Amino acid sequence: xxxxxxxxxxxxxxxxxxxxxxxxxxxxxxxxxxxxxxxxxxxxxxxxxxxxxxxxxxxxxxxxxxxxxxxxxxxxxxxxxxxxxxxxxxxxxxxxxxxxxxxxxxxxxxxxxxxxxxxxxxxxxxxxxxxxxxxxxxxxxxxxxxxxxxxxxxxxxxxxxxxxxxxxxxxxxxxxxxxxxxxxxxxxxxxxxxxxxxxxxxxxxxxxxxxxxxxxxxxxxxxxxxxxxxxxxxxxxxxxxxxxxxxxxxxxxxxxxxxxxxxxxxxxxxxxxxxxxxxxxxxxxxxxxxxxxxxxxxxxxxxxxxxxxxxxxxxxxxxxxxxxxxxxxxxxxxxxxxxxxxxxxxxxxxxxxxxxxxxxxxxxxxxxxxxxxxxxxxxxxxxxxxxxxxxxxxxxxxxxxxxxxxxxxxxxxxxxxxxxxxxxx
Numbered sequence: 001x002x003x004x005x006x007x008x009x010x011x012x013x014x015x016x017x018x019x020x021x022x023x024x025x026x027x028x029x030x031x032x033x034x035x036x037x038x039x040x041x042x043x044x045x046x047x048x049x050x051x052x053x054x055x056x057x058x059x060x061x062x063x064x065x066x067x068x069x070x071x072x073x074x075x076x077x078x079x080x081x082x083x084x085x086x087x088x089x090x091x092x093x094x095x096x097x098x099x100x101x102x103x104x105x106x107x108x109x110x111x112x113x114x115x116x117x118x119x120x121x122x123x124x125x126x127x128x129x130x131x132x133x134x135x136x137x138x139x140x141x142x143x144x145x146x147x148x149x150x151x152x153x154x155x156x157x158x159x160x161x162x163x164x165x166x167x168x169x170x171x172x173x174x175x176x177x178x179x180x181x182x183x184x185x186x187x188x189x190x191x192x193x194x195x196x197x198x199x200x201x202x203x204x205x206x207x208x209x210x211x212x213x214x215x216x217x218x219x220x221x222x223x224x225x226x227x228x229x230x231x232x233x234x235x236x237x238x239x240x241x242x243x244x245x246x247x248x249x250x251x252x253x254x255x256x257x258x259x260x261x262x263x264x265x266x267x268x269x270x271x272x273x274x275x276x277x278x279x280x281x282x283x284x285x286x287x288x289x290x291x292x293x294x295x296x297x298x299x300x301x302x303x304x305x306x307x308x309x310x311x312x313x314x315x316x317x318x319x320x321x322x323x324x325x326x327x328x329x330x331x332x333x334x335x336x337x338x339x340x341x342x343x344x345x346x347x348x349x350x351x352x353x354x355x356x357x358x359x360x361x362x363x364x365x366x367x368x369x370x371x372x373x374x375x376x377x378x379x380x381x382x383x384x385x386x387x388x389x390x391x392x393x394x395x396x397x398x399x400x401x402x403x404x405x406x407x408x409x410x411x412x413x414x415x416x417x418x419x420x421x422x423x424x425x
Contacts, residue, residue: 003082003087004087004092005082005086005087005090005091005092005095006079006082006083006087008092008095008096008145009075009078009079009082009095010079012028012029013026013027013028014026014028014029015027015028015029015031015032017032017035017068019065019068019069019072020061020065020190020193021069021186021189021190021193022069022072022073025068025069025071025072027071028144030140030143030144030145031071031099031100031103031144033140033143034100034103034104034137034140034141034144035064035068037136037137037140038136039104039107039131039137040064040067040103040104040107041064042276042278043062043063043064043067043106043107043109044062044063044064044065045062045278045279045280046062046063046064046109046111046112046278046279047059047060047061047062047063047112047113047279048061048062048063048065048066048113048187048190048191048194049061049113049191049194049195049243049244049249050111050112050113050114050115050249050252050253050279051112051113051248051249051252051253051298052113052195052243052244052246052249054248054249054252054301054303055243055246055248055249056194056195056196056197056243058194058195058196059191059194059195059243060194061190061191061194063106063109065190066106066186066187066190067102067103067104067105067106068103069182069186069190070102070103070105070182070183070186071099071102071103071182072182072186073102073182073185073186073204073208074098074099074101074102074175074176074182075099075102076208077175077182077208077211078090078095078098078099078175080208080209080211081175081211081212081213081219082095082213084212084213085212085213086171086213086215089167089168089171089215090168090171091168092145093145093146093147093150094147094150094165094168094169094172096144096145096146097141097146097147097148097150097151097154097172098151098154098172098175098176099144099146100132100141100144100146100148100151101151101152101154101155101172101176102176102182104128104131104132104137104141104151104155105128105155105176105183106124106128107127107128107131107132107137108124108125108126108127108128108129108130108131108275109124109127109128110124110274110275110277111277111278111279111281111282112253112256112279112282113253114253114355115253115256115257115260116256116257116260116274117355118257118323118355119257119260119261119264119271119323120264120271120324121271121274121275122271122275125155125156125157125158126156126158127275128152128155128156129152129153129155129156129158129159130152132148132151132152132155133148133149133152147162147165149161149162150162150165150168150169153165153169154169154172154173154176155176157173167215170216171213171215171216171218173218174216174217174218174219175218175219178218178219178360178362178363179229179232179233179360179361179362179363179372180207180211180219180221180228180229180232180363184232184236185202185204185207185232187200188200188201188202188232188235188236188239189201189202189204191239191243191244192235192239195243197239197242197243199235199238199239199242199243200235200238200239201235202228202231202232202235203228203231206225206228207225207228210222210224210225210228211225212366214364217362217363217364219363220363220364220365220366221363221364221365221366221372222365222366222367223365223367223368223375223376226365226372226375226376226377229361229363229372229377229379230377230378230379233359233361233379233384233387234379236359237359237387237390237391240357240391241390241391245354245391245393247306247309247395248303250352250354250395250397251303251304251305251306251350251352251395251397252298252303253352254304254350254352254395254397255294255295255297255298255303255304255350255397256294256295256298257323258294258327258350259286259290259292259294259295259298260274260286261323261324261327262290262292262327263286263289263290263292265324266290268289268290269285269286269289269290273285283295283298283299294347302400304350304397304398304399304400305397305398305399305400305403306395306396306397307396307397307398307403307406307407307412308394308395308396308412308416309393309394309395309396310393310394310395310396310416310417311392311393311394312353312389312392312393312394316420316423317353317394317423319423319424320351320353320394320423321353326351326353327346329351329422329423330346330349330350330351331346332421332422333349333351333396333415333422334346334348334349336415336419336421336422337349337406337409337415340409340411340412340415341409342402342405342406342409344398344399344402344406348398348399348401348402349396349397349398349399350396350397350398351394351395351396352394352395352396352397353392353394354391354392354393357388357391358388359384359387359388361373361379361381361384396416
């Protein structure tokens with residue numbers, strides 16, 4: 001006999017949206033109303049992968065299509081888990097709140113992928129929570145049978161959520177953010193499809209069929225899913241190495257970061273002006289308020305060239321992590337090059353270091369009675385740590401007009417690796 005939670009997840013889903021990956025995605029008419037609200041429509045004007053299309057021309061899919069995919073997989077996940085026992089601690093209002101959180105989880109996301117991530121701005125999860133709790137989204141979420149306060153708290157972990165929802169809230173947060181979450185299952189598959197690479201493809205049907213619910217951990221697995229977890233970890237590593245952190249993608253991203261940081265520090269742009277922008281309006285803002293040549297160069301596809309790739313060493317390079325002090329190191333490095341005879345300025349040079357990335361492995365393997373890192377998997381903790389270490393590469397980007405002079409500079413190696421004066425200020 002179908003329980004009340006399963007009914008909530010199956011009845012009334014009559015509004016179809018056609019998706020490239022998942023075919024027909026069905027929503028209730030009330031959920032479909034959210035697709036037409038202004039904050040969600042903005043996501044249709046933000047490319048999921050920002051400048052990746054410069055390397056992989058097919059990568060022009062949007063945050064909106066990804067969000068619909070996350071909703072679809074979130075609903076399927078909750079359907080499976082409710083049939084396996086999760087229904088006993090779920091409420092109809094909570095279920096609807098989770099579906100809204102899946103659909104709206106990127107409402108506060110910045111334009112141009114992660115170009116704004118390290119800047120002194122509010123995090124996009126907090127911005128998402130604020131959008132959900134304000135009109136028109138608040139009323140639209142309420143009309144779906146969800147609690148806007150709970151939906152916002154599922155996305156923004158700094159929010160407490162409504163009184164009495166603590167257990168259910170923790171469960172939904174674990175579902176939306178983890179090793180086998182609907183966000184990751186969608187973006188790995190979707191990004192791989194649009195980039196034309198095979199690394200990200202995952203067996204979603206099998207993964208969803210083997211997950212079991214846990215009230216505190218969200219989901220547990222059995223040993224039959226260990227190869228799938230390994231596939232996700234390695235796929236994420238390969239996608240970062242070949243797509244997300246490709247040197248040209250990093251260059252374009254670093255150029256926008258440098259342009260925005262300079263604009264914020266000079267006061268020409270205020271942080272709050274960046275929160276509701278899409279990709280095009282971000283470039284328009286920089287052009288109108290700053291006339292920044294870096295942003296113009298990125299818009300026109302004139303990306304800075306890579307002259308060096310240096311493995312990150314925490315002991316040596318920890319001072320480069322702070323983006324607000326990185327410009328001082330850039331000025332110092334430019335001065336070293338000038339002393340060697342290349343007339344380059346700090347504005348023509350960028351030191352790029354990737355933002356922190358994690359590989360989630362906190363799944364409990366029920367039949368082996370241990371967590372994934374201690375399981376029969378070949379991917380031990382040190383293996384996963386090596387993924388992060390291999391990905392962390394410092395890159396030096398320069399204005400293309402200086403590329404040839406620097407690459408043929410006889411003292412280049414000494415400046416970058418031997419005396420390393422540019423590292424110490």
